[in-house]
Amino acid sequence: MSLATLSIPRKLAIDLWWLPRALILGLLAFIIFGPLLNLLLWTVAERWYFPHVLPLDYGFSVWSRVFSPRGNAMDSLKNSILVAVLTVIVSLALAIPAGYALARLKLPLRSLILLTFLIPQAFPNLPVYVNVARLFYQIGLNGTITGVVLVHAVHGLAYAVWIATAAFSAVDVELEQAARSIGAGPLRAFRDVTLPLAMPGLMASAIFVFLESLDEFTGSYFVGAPDVNMLPLLLYSAGAGGNYQIASITALLLLIPSIGFMLIVERFLKADVLSKVGH
Structure with missing residues (x-):
């Protein structure tokens, strides 16, 4: 053979x-x-x-019905985008100084502080939001954009602070020291050197917070409904009522930005930033 x-x-x-x-x-x-x-x-x-x-x-008759003046889709879309943008602003306003401090300062309980931001993710959302809604009702925040933004920001801080800390940790401290040595003050060195270099990670953090807010249902339902219409609430009510066309159109509206932004995050979050998460 x-x-x-x-x-x-x-x-x-x-x-x-x-x-x-x-x-x-x-x-x-x-x-x-x-x-x-x-x-x-x-x-x-x-x-x-x-x-x-x-x-x-x-x-496409259902599309025209969904986006008609009598439909709630446009109102829900505007509220969802407004809440998501405000949540990003609030979260980054807190995460940037917190992330810089956690990355640069030798804090004695640094790991415990980082772990604290994960606590809202560790407990079931339902009992937490029921009590938050009861508290917000007493102080007049229930059913308001402000109340929904505050609830979303609590969840968004987990992503914002952790990624911001990793982004600032990935910036070489010697670059900031070099700017200080030629006469730049602490604020200018941070603004002109550290912040631009950490910006890709901060942009990824903002996108994660935006998507988390855009898809958040439980907090939006207990704190915002029925006064603040949101896309996840429209999706839930349409699906529960058997209106699968409306539910699918709403889900598509939530899916498109999620896919687009995740592709952007993949470009922003480099290996050097990811390696600093949790360190």
């Missing part, structure tokens, strides 16, 4: 290894993109019911 004859079964065995790999990749693609495809179909489905696999009629 020739050497070429023996090599044929071996090549066939190597080629057959691609079959289970292709099946696994196909299954993963179906798990990831199947729900997204179903979401997109519901956004243009006029009539779709069991046992039909695909919609019977396609159109």
Whole structure:
């Protein structure tokens, strides 16, 4: 038997290894993109019911109904963007000085301070927001933009402070010292040297806070509803009422900025910043 004859079964065995790999990749693609495809179909489905696999009629009449003056989508979208932007401003206003102090100063309880910002993520949201709503109702913040922003900022600080601390830690302290040695004051050295170098990490922090606020449901429901309409609240009410077209359109409005901003975060958060998280 020739050497070429023996090599044929071996090549066939190597080629057959691609079959289970292709099946696994196909299954993963179906798990990831199947729900997204179903979401997109519901956004243009006029009539779709069991046992039909695909919609019977396609159109955009639901879109016009959602964005009509009588619909709540535009009002919810404006409130969601306004709350998310204000949450970013409040979170970064607190996170930038806190992150700089945690990165530069030798604080005795530094790890404990960083851990404190994770406490809101450690407890179930439902009982916390029920008590927050009761407190806000007593002081007149329930059902207001200010109350919703404060609740979102508490969650956003976990991302803002941790990423800001990592961003400032990634900036070489000798660059700041060099600026100080040629006559720059502490504030100017921070403004002209440290802050620009840490800006990519701070931008990523702002995006994380924005997306967290945009998708936040529990705090928006207990503190803002029914006076402050938000996209997650519209999504919940539409889905609970069986209005899957409206729910899918609302979910798409939440999904598009999330995908776009995450691509930007991937560009901003470099390995040198990520390596400083928690240090």
